[in-house]
Amino acid sequence: xxxVVRVIPCLDVDNGRVVKGVNFIGLRDAGDPVELAxxxxxxxxxxxxxxxITASSxxxxxxxxxxxxxxxxxxxxxxxxxxxRSVDDTRRMLxxxxxxxxxNSAAIRRTELVAEIAAxxxxxxxxxxxxxxxxxxxxxxxxxxxxxxxxxxxxxxxxAFARRVVDLGAGEILLTSMDRDGTRVGFDLxxxxxxxxxxxxxxxxSGGVGSVEDLAPGVLEGGASAVLAASxxxxxxxxxxxxxxxxxxxxxxxxxxxRPSPRH
Amino acid sequence: xxxxSAGCGLSIxxxxxxxxxxxxxxxxxxxxxxxxxxxxxxxxIEAADGVVLPxxxxxxxxxxxxxxxxxxxxxxNVADSGRPFLGICVGMQLLYEGSEETPDCPGLGILPGMIxxxxxxxxxxxxxxxxxxxxxxxxxxxxxxxxxxxxxxHSYAAQPDEHTIxxxxxxxxxAAAVARDNVWATQFHPEKSxxxxxxLLSNWLDSVxxxxxxxxxxxx
Numbered sequence: 001x002x003x004v005v006r007v008i009p010c011l012d013v014d015n016g017r018v019v020k021g022v023n024f025i026g027l028r029d030a031g032d033p034v035e036l037a038x039x040x041x042x043x044x045x046x047x048x049x050x051x052x053i054t055a056s057s058x059x060x061x062x063x064x065x066x067x068x069x070x071x072x073x074x075x076x077x078x079x080x081x082x083x084x085r086s087v088d089d090t091r092r093m094l095x096x097x098x099x100x101x102x103x104n105s106a107a108i109r110r111t112e113l114v115a116e117i118a119a120x121x122x123x124x125x126x127x128x129x130x131x132x133x134x135x136x137x138x139x140x141x142x143x144x145x146x147x148x149x150x151x152x153x154x155x156x157x158x159x160a161f162a163r164r165v166v167d168l169g170a171g172e173i174l175l176t177s178m179d180r181d182g183t184r185v186g187f188d189l190x191x192x193x194x195x196x197x198x199x200x201x202x203x204x205x206s207g208g209v210g211s212v213e214d215l216a217p218g219v220l221e222g223g224a225s226a227v228l229a230a231s232x233x234x235x236x237x238x239x240x241x242x243x244x245x246x247x248x249x250x251x252x253x254x255x256x257x258x259r260p261s262p263r264h
Numbered sequence: 265x266x267x268x269s270a271g272c273g274l275s276i277x278x279x280x281x282x283x284x285x286x287x288x289x290x291x292x293x294x295x296x297x298x299x300x301x302x303x304x305x306x307x308x309i310e311a312a313d314g315v316v317l318p319x320x321x322x323x324x325x326x327x328x329x330x331x332x333x334x335x336x337x338x339x340x341n342v343a344d345s346g347r348p349f350l351g352i353c354v355g356m357q358l359l360y361e362g363s364e365e366t367p368d369c370p371g372l373g374i375l376p377g378m379i380x381x382x383x384x385x386x387x388x389x390x391x392x393x394x395x396x397x398x399x400x401x402x403x404x405x406x407x408x409x410x411x412x413x414x415x416x417x418h419s420y421a422a423q424p425d426e427h428t429i430x431x432x433x434x435x436x437x438x439a440a441a442v443a444r445d446n447v448w449a450t451q452f453h454p455e456k457s458x459x460x461x462x463x464l465l466s467n468w469l470d471s472v473x474x475x476x477x478x479x480x481x482x483x484x
Contacts, residue, residue: 004392097287124391172391200387201391
């Protein structure tokens with residue numbers, strides 16, 4: 001049985017609260033990352049990713065506390081990204097209970113960070129998040145890496161960058177299309193394909209999912225190993241179960257959604 | 265899975281050699297009711313009803329840390345003592361004689377054989393949920409877990425042999441769970457495998473309890 005596609009809800013967290021609007025039926029407090037995470041765990045999500053978009057680094061301690069609280073109640077793997085700049089930042093998050101960290105801007109400024117994290121904690125916990133878009137910067141692949149949450153152009157070729165970080169020890173690539181992010185028209189499939197063909201490690205497709213029907217092409221045409229979405233899950237439009245049903249009906253393997261608990 | 269008391273009253277030492285996220289195993293065992301300590305203290309390990317060797321990261325880095333903390337010797341002593349011992353992920357790999365990942369670094373040598381790099385037309389690492397095929401259905405660790413789903417993260421693995429009690433298919437048949445006497449181990453992360461993983465740890469705690477009871481009768 002080769003690859004079993006993972007469905008990964010992504011939670012943007014600002015100062016310990018989930019943002020981007022969350023409207024999850026059945027939650028007392030839709031902004032609480034721990035409660036939301038536990039809900040996704042129950043529904044059969046395969047992993048979770050928390051992206052810390054807290055502006056001030058002084059508030060990072062809140063994120064550490066959140067990771068600790070999530071680890072108490074969530075029994076599936078989770079990744080923390082946003083503001084990870086060093087081996088020490090990584091150690092703090094792993095010690096708090098995160099399974100992986102996702103590095104972005106800091107790895108663009110200094111790619112050796114990827115090698116340092118992989119050497120200290122192993123490739124399996126080192127995800128490199130690449131925000132890319134089509135550009136006229138003249139990169140060989142036509143896709144350019146953007147830093148700081150997609151705000152800063154870098155002139156770096158996204159495909160070459162992906163190869164480089166994997167050579168340095170990245171265990172997974174979280175690939176977000178900046179062209180598609182928030183558009184709800186589906187993944188950027190040529191971008192996803194270009195990256196997943198260039199590297200041997202798993203690629204998580206992200207950016208542009210508007211419905212569960214958008215998920216399977218990321219794997220079938222884009223070659224991704226996992227699919228990430230935020231708004232379709234947070235707004236209660238789709239459940240993890242519906243996402244998995246859509247992937248399955250497209251002929252893909254998925255871990256079956258959680259069995260109903262007799263208590264609920 | 266609803267909260268259980270499978271581990272109630274059991275003391276479990278989760279060996280702490282300072283690498284990566286070793287806390288998850290402790291958290292899940294606590295959730296199952298066990299009194300689980302993350303520790304390198306020989307006295308705590310000596311007094312524990314069961315011992316867990318977790319592991320993430322590179323084989324060589326883990327072995328080095330085990331030696332530096334004195335836990336390599338401790339782990340071997342526990343394995344020899346007959347007390348319940350559970351290795352998880354790299355903690356399973358460390359039980360073998362060595363690994364292709366770090367060829368010049370011997371493992372604990374508690375189980376025979378070498379850990380080899382995954383082969384086949386698959387992405388490496390395997391970083392996904394995969395289905396368990398139980399090959400020894402009467403082994404208590406994997407009881408009623410045939411067809412369950414577990415979370416794997418690894419680039420290297422043991423080959424199925426006479427100690428294998430469950431396998432999984434990832435381009436090749438991979439030893440997913442092994443057992444020899446009191447030394448049991450899983451290549452996957454039960455502590456990160458939602459309800460199915462909790463069932464496996466609950467099975468282990470049941471065995472730890474069964475193992476403890478005769479001793480108690482003798483001493484009381």
